[in-house]
Amino acid sequence: MLSRIAESLFWVGRYLERSEDTARVLDAHLSQMMEASPVDEALGPDALAALAAGYAGASADTIAQAIQDAALDVQDGGLRDDVALLVVRILPDDEE
Secondary structure, eight states, rough: HHHHHHHHHHHHHHHHHHHHOOOOOHHHHHHHHHTTTEEEHTHHHHHHHHHHTTTTTTHHHHHHHHHHHHHHHTTTTTOOOOOOOOOOOOOGGGGG
């Protein structure tokens, strides 16, 4: 039984090492994509925060549509990549 546990731990470690390698490659690829993208400047963290702040109190659909429209404007009306948006409403502590 001890040998089965040892073998299982070996394979868990091996798979973890492989997943870390994959994550490292994906991180490098994403970083390169973001550096080469015109969206990075136009919709970077500060610009995106300012855009979202302008829609405070609006519905999630309205905010998501505004962000998608801004991304389309930056890329001349055609998206080069997939776009996934998640709009989350954070409630103050007294409203939870």
